Amino acid sequence: MTSHAAHIKEKAANATLGFWLYLMTDIMIFASLFATFVILRDGTNGGPSGQELFNLEFVMAETFLLLVSSFTCGLAYLAIKHGQKRRTLVLLGTTITLGIGFLSLELYEFGELYLAGHDWTHSAFLSAFFTLVGTHGLHILIGIIWAIALGDYISKRGTTPDAVRKFSLFALFWHFLDLVWIFIFTVVYLLGAIS
Amino acid sequence: MDWSWLTGRLSADYLPQDPVTIGAAVGMPLAILAVLVAITYFKKWGYIWNEWVTTLDAKKIGIMYMGIALLMLARGGADALMLRAQTALEPLGIELFDTQTFQEVFTAHGSIMIFFVAMGAMFGLINIALPLLLGTRDVAYPFLNSVSFWLFFAGMVIINSSLVFGGFSNGGWLGYPPLTGLEYNPGPGVDYWIWALQISGIGSLLSGINFTVTILKHRAPGMTLMKMPIFAWSVLVAMVLVMLAFPVLTATLGMLALDRVAGMHFFTSDGGGNPMMYINLIWAWGHPEVYILILPAFGIFSEVVATFARKRLFGYATMVAALIGIMFLSFVVWQHHFFTMGAGANVNAFFGIMTMIIAIPTGVKLFNWIFTMYKGSIRFTAPMIWFMCFAVTFTIGGVSGVLMAVPALDFQVHNTMFLVAHFHNVIIGGVVFGYFAGIYYWWPKVFGFTLHDGIGKLAAYAWQVGFVLAFIPLYILGLMGAVRRLDSYDDPTWQPLFIVSGIGVGVIALGFALMVIGMAYSVWKRKELADTTGDPWDGRTLEWSVPSPAPFYNFAITPRVSHRDEWWERKKAGLKVPTRSDYEDIELPKNSALGVYIAVAAGLIGIGFIWHIWWLAIVALIAVVVFVIKRTFDDDTEYTISADTLYKLDKEARA
Numbered sequence: 037m038t039s040h041a042a043h044i045k046e047k048a049a050n051a052t053l054g055f056w057l058y059l060m061t062d063i064m065i066f067a068s069l070f071a072t073f074v075i076l077r078d079g080t081n082g083g084p085s086g087q088e089l090f091n092l093e094f095v096m097a098e099t100f101l102l103l104v105s106s107f108t109c110g111l112a113y114l115a116i117k118h119g120q121k122r123r124t125l126v127l128l129g130t131t132i133t134l135g136i137g138f139l140s141l142e143l144y145e146f147g148e149l150y151l152a153g154h155d156w157t158h159s160a161f162l163s164a165f166f167t168l169v170g171t172h173g174l175h176i177l178i179g180i181i182w183a184i185a186l187g188d189y190i191s192k193r194g195t196t197p198d199a200v201r202k203f204s205l206f207a208l209f210w211h212f213l214d215l216v217w218i219f220i221f222t223v224v225y226l227l228g229a230i231s
Numbered sequence: 232m233d234w235s236w237l238t239g240r241l242s243a244d245y246l247p248q249d250p251v252t253i254g255a256a257v258g259m260p261l262a263i264l265a266v267l268v269a270i271t272y273f274k275k276w277g278y279i280w281n282e283w284v285t286t287l288d289a290k291k292i293g294i295m296y297m298g299i300a301l302l303m304l305a306r307g308g309a310d311a312l313m314l315r316a317q318t319a320l321e322p323l324g325i326e327l328f329d330t331q332t333f334q335e336v337f338t339a340h341g342s343i344m345i346f347f348v349a350m351g352a353m354f355g356l357i358n359i360a361l362p363l364l365l366g367t368r369d370v371a372y373p374f375l376n377s378v379s380f381w382l383f384f385a386g387m388v389i390i391n392s393s394l395v396f397g398g399f400s401n402g403g404w405l406g407y408p409p410l411t412g413l414e415y416n417p418g419p420g421v422d423y424w425i426w427a428l429q430i431s432g433i434g435s436l437l438s439g440i441n442f443t444v445t446i447l448k449h450r451a452p453g454m455t456l457m458k459m460p461i462f463a464w465s466v467l468v469a470m471v472l473v474m475l476a477f478p479v480l481t482a483t484l485g486m487l488a489l490d491r492v493a494g495m496h497f498f499t500s501d502g503g504g505n506p507m508m509y510i511n512l513i514w515a516w517g518h519p520e521v522y523i524l525i526l527p528a529f530g531i532f533s534e535v536v537a538t539f540a541r542k543r544l545f546g547y548a549t550m551v552a553a554l555i556g557i558m559f560l561s562f563v564v565w566q567h568h569f570f571t572m573g574a575g576a577n578v579n580a581f582f583g584i585m586t587m588i589i590a591i592p593t594g595v596k597l598f599n600w601i602f603t604m605y606k607g608s609i610r611f612t613a614p615m616i617w618f619m620c621f622a623v624t625f626t627i628g629g630v631s632g633v634l635m636a637v638p639a640l641d642f643q644v645h646n647t648m649f650l651v652a653h654f655h656n657v658i659i660g661g662v663v664f665g666y667f668a669g670i671y672y673w674w675p676k677v678f679g680f681t682l683h684d685g686i687g688k689l690a691a692y693a694w695q696v697g698f699v700l701a702f703i704p705l706y707i708l709g710l711m712g713a714v715r716r717l718d719s720y721d722d723p724t725w726q727p728l729f730i731v732s733g734i735g736v737g738v739i740a741l742g743f744a745l746m747v748i749g750m751a752y753s754v755w756k757r758k759e760l761a762d763t764t765g766d767p768w769d770g771r772t773l774e775w776s777v778p779s780p781a782p783f784y785n786f787a788i789t790p791r792v793s794h795r796d797e798w799w800e801r802k803k804a805g806l807k808v809p810t811r812s813d814y815e816d817i818e819l820p821k822n823s824a825l826g827v828y829i830a831v832a833a834g835l836i837g838i839g840f841i842w843h844i845w846w847l848a849i850v851a852l853i854a855v856v857v858f859v860i861k862r863t864f865d866d867d868t869e870y871t872i873s874a875d876t877l878y879k880l881d882k883e884a885r886a
Binding site: 043050053058068072079163166182202 | 371439447448449475477478482485486489493494495496497499501502504505508512860863866
C-alpha cells in the first residue's frame with residue numbers, strides 16, 4: 037500500500053471514531069435534558085400533566101415513521117456499498133420523506149398544544165417537554181438537511197469510497213436519532229401516560 | 232414604520248455610566264483601533280491572513296491560543312486588582328465601585344480566568360506540544376482545530392464587548408439562577424455570559440473529540456499507549472472528561488437561555504421550576520472542569536521533572552492509574568459544592584468521602600515527582616522553579632480541600648473567603664504554575680530561542696510570594712466568617728488582612744509583568760538565546776528530536792518508537808544521519824478560511840440572542856449551516872510535499 041492510500045484509509049478510520057465520540061457527547065446532552073425532564077415532570081404548576089395531554093396513537097404513528105425511515109436508511113447504505121447509485125438515491129429520498137413526515141407530525145403536535153394554551157411558558161413540565169422533544173426534532177431537521185446535501189453529492193460524484201464514508205456517518209447519525217426517540221417514546225410518552 | 236426589529240433592544244441606555252467602566256470602554260476600542268492601524272501601516276494583512284488566520288497548523292493555532300490567554304490574563308488580573316483594591320480601601324472611605332459594578336467585575340474575573348485564560352492556555356499548550364510528543368505531523372482533524380480556536384476567539388470577543396455595550400452578568404462565574412433568571416436580571420449582562428461561554432464551550436467540546444482521536448489514532452508507529460509520554464496520557468484523560476462534561480454545560484446554558492428568551496420555567500422560582508436542578512447540572516460539568524484544567528498541568532510537570540532531574544519518571548504505571556482514577560472520581564463528587572443544599576446526611580457523607588478519596592491518586596502523583604527528583608542531577612531552571620512552587624502551594628491547597636470535604640466543617644466555611652482561598656490555591660498553585668512551566672519549557676521549540684532564565688525565575692518567585700500574601704489572609708478571614716463576593720465588610724478588625732491581600736495581588740501583578748518583560752527581553756536577545764540544537768534542555772521525548780523552531784511538517788521522517796523516553800534512548804545509542812531513501816511524500820492540510828467564517832457567524836448568533844436581534848441570529852445560523860456543508864463535501868483539502876523537497880527542507884533546517 038502506498039503512503040497516500042494508507043493516508044486516505046487512516047483518515048476514514050479517524051472520521052468514524054471521531055463521529056462515534058461526537059455521538060457520545062450528544063448522548064450527554066440528551067442525558068442532561070432527560071434528567072431535567074424527569075426531575076421537572078411533576079412541576080405542572082397546576083396545569084395539565086402528560087397523562088392529560090399525550091395522544092399515544094398519534095405518537096405511535098410518529099414512531100412508526102421514524103423506525104421505517106431508519107430501515108430505508110439502512111437499505112440505502114447497503115445499496116451505496118454495492119455501488120447502486122439510483123437505488124441509493126431512491127432509498128435516501130424515501131428516508132428524507134419519512135423524516136419530513138415525522139417532523140410534520142411533531143410540529144402538528146406542538147402546534148395543537150400551543151393553540152390549546154399549553155405552551156412552554158406555563159409550567160416547568162411543559163418547558164422540559166418542549167425542550168427535550170424539540171431538541172430531538174432539531175436533530176432530525178439537521179439530519180434531513182444533511183441527507184439532502186448528501187443526495188446532491190452522490191448524484192454528482194457517484195458511489196465513490198468518499199461517498200460511502202460520508203454516508204456511513206449519516207447512517208450512524210440517523211440510527212442514533214432513532215435510538216434517542218425510543219427513549220423519548222418510553223420515558224416521556226409511555227411513562228407519562230401511565231403515571 | 233417600526234424599525235426596532237433591526238436593532239433589537241440595543242440602545243444608548245446601555246452605554247456605560249460610571250467612570251471606571253467608561254475608561255475601559257473607551258480605552259479598549261482605541262487599543263484595538265491602534266493595532267488595526269499598525270497592521271495596515273506595516274502592510275501585514277496578507278501575512279496575518281495567510282500565515283495565521285487561515286492556518287491549520289496546530290503549532291500556530293497553539294501560539295494564537297497562548298496569545299489570547301496571556302492577554303486575557305492581563306484583563307482578568309486587572310479585575311482581580313480592582314476587586315482587592317476595593318476591599319482594602321473601602322473602609323478608608325475610598326470606594327472604587329458601586330455594588331452592581333463590583334459584582335460584574337468578580338463575575339468577569341472568574342469567567343475570563345477559567346474560560347479564556349486557563350482553557351485557552353491548556354488548549355494552546357496541547358496544540359503546541361501534543362503532536363510533537365506523539366511523533367505525528369498534525370492533529371486528527373486540523374480544520375476542526377481551527378474552528379475550535381476561532382469559536383474560542385468569538386467567545387472572547389463577546390465577553391469583552393460587554394464592557395462597552397450593556398455591562399456584564401452579576402451572577403458569579405457559574406451564574407446561579409434564579410438571580411440570573413429573567414425576573415432579577417432582565418438586561419443583556421447574563422446573556423453576554425451565557426453566549427460567551429456557550430460558543431467557546433462548543434469549541435472546547437470539538438477540541439475534546441479532536442485530541443482524543445489524535446491520541447488514539449495518530450501516535451508514531453511503535454508508540455503503544457503505555458509508551459506515550461505522561462503528558463499525552465494526562466491530555467487523553469482530560470479530553471475524555473471534556474467530552475463527558477462539556478455537553479452538560481451546553482445543555483444547561485441552553486436551558487438557562489430558554490428560560491430567559493422564551494419564558495420557560497426550568498430554573499425559575501415560580502412555575503414549577505427548580506433552581507437547584509441548575510446547580511446540580513452546572514457542577515456536574517464544573518467539577519470535572521477543574522480536573523480538565525489540572526490534569527494537563529500534572530502532565531507538564533511530569534515532563535519537566537523528568538527532564539530537569541535527568542531521570543526516568545518514577546512510577547509511570549501508577550501515574551497512569553492515578554490519572555484514570557481521578558477521571559472516574561471527578562464525576563462522583565460534584566455535590567460537595569453545595570453540601571448546604573439539604574440533601575441529607577447520607578448523601579453528604581457519600582460525596583464527602585468520595586472527595587477525600589481523590590486526595591489519594593493526587594498524592595501518588597506528588598510522591599512520584601519527588602521520587603523522580605530523588606538522586607537525580609537536578610538543574611534548577613525556570614520550569615523547575617515553577618514546579619517547586621507548585622509542589623508546596625498545591626499541597627496546601629489540596630489539604631484545605633480535604634478539610635472542606637468534611638460536610639460538617641463545610642457548613643462553617645461554605646461561601647466564605649476560605650473557599651475563595653482554597654480554589655485559588657489549587658488553581659494558581661496548580662493550573663497556572665503548571666502552564667507557566669509549560670510555557671518556559673516549550674517556548675524554544677516553538678520560537679527557536681529560550682526565555683531568559685533569570686527573569687523567569689524572578690517571575691516565579693514573585694508569583695509565589697504574591698500568592699501567599701494574597702490568599703493566606705483570605706483563609707483566615709474565611710474562618711472568621713467573611714462571606715465572599717461582598718464589596719464592603721462591617722468589621723474594621725478585618726481591614727489589615729484585606730490590605731495584606733491587596734498588596735499580595737500587587738506582587739502577583741509584578742510577577743506577571745516580569746514574565747512579559749522576560750519575554751520582550753528574550754525576543755530582543757534572541758540571537759544570544761537561540762536554540763541551535765533543537766534540544767536545549769537535553770530532553771527525553773520526541774519533540775526535542777526536531778529542529779527549533781519546529782518545522783511546519785513537524786517530522787520530516789515519521790519516527791519509529793520503541794521506548795518511553797525515545798529521544799533519550801536514541802541519544803544514548805548514538806544518532807544516525809538520515810539518508811535520502813528515508814524520506815517519503817507527505818500530505819498536509821491546505822489553509823482554510825471557513826473556520827474563521829463559521830466562528831464569525833456563531834458569534835453573530837450570540838449577538839443576535841443577546842440583543843434580541845432575531846433576523847441576525849437566523850441569518851447567521853443559516854450561514855453556519857452553509858459553511859459546514861461546504862466544508863463537509865469538499866474533498867480537495869490537502870497538498871503533497873514530495874520526498875525530494877522534504878529532504879532539502881530538512882537538511883536546511885538541520886544545518
